[in-house]
Amino acid sequence: MYAQRRDCSASFVFSHGGLGKHFIIRSRLSGLILEVKGSASAMGTPVVTSFRNTGLAAEKQLFYGDESTGTIRTALNDYCIDSRGGY
Numbered sequence: 001m002y003a004q005r006r007d008c009s010a011s012f013v014f015s016h017g018g019l020g021k022h023f024i025i026r027s028r029l030s031g032l033i034l035e036v037k038g039s040a041s042a043m044g045t046p047v048v049t050s051f052r053n054t055g056l057a058a059e060k061q062l063f064y065g066d067e068s069t070g071t072i073r074t075a076l077n078d079y080c081i082d083s084r085g086g087y
Helices: 055-062
Strands: 012-015 026-027 033-036 047-050 063-066 070-074
Touching: 033 055
Parallel strands: none
Antiparallel strands: 012 026, 026 033, 033 047, 063 070
């Protein structure tokens, strides 16, 4: 999976919101939320921004910090976010 960012100056805020170990990642610039595109579970699936989802669709917008590897992982399939392409 990889992260795509068009505006490298954009900053993100991590919000737990009572979700236990999971959190959402919201852009302070646009208010949009990071999510796994199309709920796909294959490696290499893009991470995109979208409006906040609820119910089962919200799982693709949940992430958690893996302290043992120092990575941010998706709740959808436990893959870590990788920013390939120099963004």
